[in-house]
Amino acid sequence: xxxxxxxxxxxxxxxxxxxxxxxxxxxxxxxxxxxxxxxxxxxxxxxxxxxxxxxxxxxxxxxxxxxxxxxxxxxxxxxxxxxxxxxxxxxxxxxxxxxxxxxxxxxxxxxxxxxxxxxxxxxxxxxxxxxxxxxxxxxxxxxxxxxxxxxxxxxxxxxxxxxxxxxxxxxxxxxxxxxxxxxxxxxxxxxxxxxxxxxxxxxxxxxxxxxxxxxxxxxxxxxxxxxxxxxxxxxxxxxxxxxxxxxxxxxxxxxxxxxxxxxxxxxxxxxxxxxxxxxxxxxxxxxxxxxxxxxxxxxxxxxxxxxxxxxxxxx
Ligand code: NAD
Ligand code: UDP
Numbered sequence: 001x002x003x004x005x006x007x008x009x010x011x012x013x014x015x016x017x018x019x020x021x022x023x024x025x026x027x028x029x030x031x032x033x034x035x036x037x038x039x040x041x042x043x044x045x046x047x048x049x050x051x052x053x054x055x056x057x058x059x060x061x062x063x064x065x066x067x068x069x070x071x072x073x074x075x076x077x078x079x080x081x082x083x084x085x086x087x088x089x090x091x092x093x094x095x096x097x098x099x100x101x102x103x104x105x106x107x108x109x110x111x112x113x114x115x116x117x118x119x120x121x122x123x124x125x126x127x128x129x130x131x132x133x134x135x136x137x138x139x140x141x142x143x144x145x146x147x148x149x150x151x152x153x154x155x156x157x158x159x160x161x162x163x164x165x166x167x168x169x170x171x172x173x174x175x176x177x178x179x180x181x182x183x184x185x186x187x188x189x190x191x192x193x194x195x196x197x198x199x200x201x202x203x204x205x206x207x208x209x210x211x212x213x214x215x216x217x218x219x220x221x222x223x224x225x226x227x228x229x230x231x232x233x234x235x236x237x238x239x240x241x242x243x244x245x246x247x248x249x250x251x252x253x254x255x256x257x258x259x260x261x262x263x264x265x266x267x268x269x270x271x272x273x274x275x276x277x278x279x280x281x282x283x284x285x286x287x288x289x290x291x292x293x294x295x296x297x298x299x300x301x302x303x304x305x306x307x308x309x310x311x312x313x314x315x
Pocket of ligand 2: 077078173184185186187189190201202203204208210246268269272273
C-alpha cells in the first residue's frame with residue numbers, strides 16, 4: 001500500500017488512474033481545481049476510505065506526505081488549453097515546480113505526464129524519444145507545447161541537481177470513457193456528433209494522422225513506468241502505434257454508431273501537426289509494455305459511455 005497523489009485526478013486520464021490505484025489498495029489523494037475535470041468522474045470513489053478529494057490549484061503550493069506523485073494537472077484539449085493560455089503555461093511550469101518541491105521534501109517518486117506535443121510538427125516519423133522536436137515557440141499551441149517542454153526540463157534538473165526520483169512519460173492521443181462531452185478533442189467530438197445526428201466536423205482535409213491509445217492501456221503503462229525496478233527515468237513514449245487519418249477515424253465512428261451524420265470540412269487550426277505516431281521500442285524494452293486494445297474495441301466502449309451519458313442528460 002502506498003500514499004499516492006494524483007494531480008488532475010478528476011480529469012479523463014486521472015480518474016481512471018485513481019480508480020485503478022484505489023482498487024489495488026493504495027491511499028489516493030486526488031487533487032483538482034475542476035477546470036476541465038468533473039466530480040462525476042470520481043464520484044464512485046468518494047465512499048472509499050482509501051480515497052480523498054482535494055480542491056486545489058497546482059500553481060499554489062501543496063503540502064502532504066506521499067510516496068508517489070502522478071502530475072497530470074493541465075488541460076489537454078486544444079480548445080481548453082487555448083481558453084486561457086497564460087494559465088495553461090503557469091499550470092505546467094509552476095504546477096510542476098510545486099510538485100517537484102513536494103517530491104523532493106517527501107522523497108517521493110514523481111511521474112510527469114508530458115506529451116507527444118513536445119515533438120511539435122515532427123520531421124522524424126514515427127517519433128522516437130531522442131528526437132528533440134520542431135515546435136513553434138510563439139503560436140497558439142505553444143502555451144501547451146512549450147509549457148510541457150519546460151516542465152520536462154524542470155523534472156530533468158530536479159533529478160540531476162537534487163537526486164529526485166523522477167519519471168517522464170510522453171503520452172500520445174488517448175481516448176476512452178470520462179472524456180468530457182464538450183472536450184473538443186477529435187474522438188469525443190466525432191462520437192457526440194454521430195450520436196446526436198449532427199455533422200461530423202473534420203478540420204482541414206482529414207489527411208492528417210494520429211495514433212489513438214485506449215485509456216486502460218495508457219494507465220497500465222503509467223503504473224509500469226512509475227514502479228519500474230531499474231528506476232528508468234525516461235522519457236518514454238506511451239501510445240498506440242496504429243496510425244490513421246482523421247478522415248478514416250470519422251468513417252469508423254460513423255460505421256460503429258450506425259449514424260446518418262454527414263462529414264463536413266472546416267479550416268485546419270494553425271500549427272495542427274500533420275502526422276503523429278509513437279515509436280514504442282523504448283517502452284517495450286524498458287517496461288515490457290505495449291497497448292492491447294484495438295481501435296474498434298476501444299471506440300465501442302467509448303461510444304457506449306457517451307450513449308449512456310447523453311441518455312441520462314435527456315431524462
Ligand atoms: P483533462 O483535461 O481531462 O484532465 C486534466 C485535469 O487537470 C482536469 O481534471 C483539470 O480540472 C485539472 N487541472 C487543470 N488545471 C489545473 C490546475 N491548475 N490545478 C489543478 N488541477 C488542474 O485531460 P487528460 O486527457 O486527462 O490529460 C491528463 C494529462 O495527460 C495532462 O497533463 C495532459 O497534458 C496529458 N496528456 C494527455 C493526452 C491525451 O490524449 N489525453 C495526451 C498527451 C498528454
Ligand atoms: N479534429 C477534427 N475535428 C474535430 C476535432 C479535431 O478534425 O472536431 C482534428 C484536429 O484538427 C487534429 C486531430 O483531429 O488534426 C486531433 O485533434 P485533437 O484536438 O483530438 O488532438 P491533437 O491535435 O492535440 O492531437
